[in-house]
Amino acid sequence: MARFTTFRFCLDPTVEQEIVLRRHAGAARFGYNQCLRLVKQALDGKRRGTVGKVPWSGFDLINAFNTWKRTAAAGRVLVAAADGTTMVQTTGLAWRAEVCQQVFEEAAVDLGRGLAAYMASRNGEREGRRVGFPRFKSKKRAQLSFRIRSRTSTTGRAGIRVGGLAPRTVTLPGIGTLAVREDTRRLRRMLAKGRAKVLSATVSHRAGRWSVSLTCEAADLHDAARHQPDSGTGWVGVDRGLAAFVVAARADGTEVARVDDWPRPSRAGMARQRRLARAVTRKPPGSRNRAKAAARLGRHHARTAAIRRRFLHKVSNKLVKTHDRLAIETLTITGMLTNRRLAAAVADAAWGELARQLTYKQQWRGGQLTPVDRWYPSTKTCAPCRTVAPAMPLDQRTFTCGACGYRADRDLNAAVNLAIWAEPHHAQIRDLHAGGPVTKARRGEGSGPRTRASETGPDDAGTAPTPPRVRNGRPRRALSHNSTEL
Incomplete structure (x- = not known):
């Protein structure tokens, strides 16, 4: 077992089974909120000095919730006798036996x-946008979902089974056998041959449909589906754009793939989306008609996402199956979304999702994928003579080199430059403006093979290091005579 994959199936539950699914989803939301409440209470107690340890990890939260659910703080069931006296029948969470206990643990x-x-x-250890403190999940706005782990019994029977009573069924612990709409033959064969093992099942409700995602630990792909290590086909640069969604080319200028007619699902369904959104706002808040209109709008968004996801899988599969070495440019998609003229088109293209799919699919097939330097000028660099041209406007679709007269399609030229960057003899990035290697030296550091700025390198024999400069009465770190100050 060397890779993780997920099989997703659309469920077809009965009315009684849907009630059970909603009960488990509500229990997951309740367990999450109660654990968060215990954390906040412990934090308040720690500020006052009454509580020592705050449950913070998943293991501590599970123990804290299990302890709480058996106490009187979780609730009591009182029984009244004929003589008018009452007695406690049950202490703790009375309905906890109606759902699978793993739902609380996973929450x-x-x-x-x-x-x-x-x-x-x-603490600055996580990149990207700052993450806030967790908040309580609303009963009206929270998505219906829960997760259950697969446990093996003492007899060797798995808790989550596929195709037990019928081929198109999934059996979940505490819920029973659920019918699915898709064919499960591929997963059943992998499970029967021991090439896959179900780890967990996530049940979610989106756009009026229930679905189950089975997270599996699977074996590597067959050797026939993997790339050969000594293929020697070279690198292929993949340029992502809006006019042409994907253009792939080799370092010699050969175009190997081009996708021009991409569906643009968001723009194609924008008229319908606006009409459905206006229908929602016209209904009184809290009414059933507003809920129905919101459900129709949600189904439209789900269909748009499904069209985009299917297209991205089709493109990524085509690239990964035919090329073992891919080089993709590093795009600042978050910054592009701030452009009000291109934000809608960039979001509709989903370049980040395409890069994610290419990454894990290339790993499955034993190929290589390298991200190109973010500041590499692939679009305005001439592929034959390596001359960097001025900035090109977006409406200029043909690249023309002023030095050698080379003319090529804008996206094709960028894809070729990406492939050139990834070639072995271009492993060290060249500074195209200076004609030499990029030193990337910090302030006070040299570009040669020295350990400190005050030391001299092999090429500096007979020279003395520059004395430290003084600013505001404090000596600054010395700069060698050939260092680059950024």
Whole structure:
């Protein structure tokens, strides 16, 4: 077992089974909120000095919730006798036996991950947008979902089974056998041959449909589906754009793939989306008609996302199956979304999702994928003579080199430059403006093979290091005579 994959199936539950699914989803939301409440209470107690340890990890949260659910703080069931006296029949969470206990545990694990992400973001150990403190999940706005782990019994029977009573069924512990709409033959064969193992099942409700995602630990792909290590085909640069969605080319200028007619699902369905959104706002808040209109709008968004996801899988599969070495440019998609003229088109293209799919699919097939330097000028660099041209406007679709007269398609030229960057003899990035290697030296550091700025390198024999400069009465670190100050 060397890779993780997910099989997603659309469920077709009965009315009684849907009630059970909603009960488990509500229990997951309740467990998450109660664990968060215990954390906040412990934090308040720690500020007052009454509580020592705050449950923070998933394991501690599970233990804290299990302890709480058996106490009187979780609730009591009182029984009245004929003589008017009352007695406590049950202490703790009375309905906890009606759902699978793993739902509470997985909710606690999710909260533990959120708290860990919050601390990592606060301490500067997590990149990207800052993560806030976890908040309570609303009963009206929270998505219906829960997760159950697969446990093996003492007899060797798995808790989560596929195709038990019928080929198109999935059996979940505490819920029973659920019918699915898709064919499960591929997963059943992998499970029967021991090439896959179900780890967990996530049941979610989106756009009026229930679906189950089975997270599996699977074996490597067959050798026939993997790339050969000594293929020697060279690198292929993949340029992502809006006019042409994907253009792939080799370092010699050969174009190997081009996708021009991409669906643009968001723009194609924008007229319908606006009409459905206006229908929602016209209904009184809290009415049933407003809920129905919101459901229609949600189904439209789900269909748009499904069209985009299917297209991205089609493109990524085509690239990964035919090329073993891919080089993709590093795009600042978050910054591009701030452009009000291109934000809608960039979001509709989903370049980040395409890069994610290419990354894990290339790993499955034993190929290589390298991200190109963010500041590499692939679009305005001439592929034959390596001359960097001035900035090109977006409406200029043909690249023309002023030095050698080379003319080529804008996206094709960028894809060729990406492939050139990834070639072995271009492993060290060249500074195209200076004609030499990029030193990337910090302030006070030299570009040669020295350990400190005050030391001399092999090429500096007979020279003395520059004395330190003084600013505001404090000596500054010395700069060698050939260092680059950024």
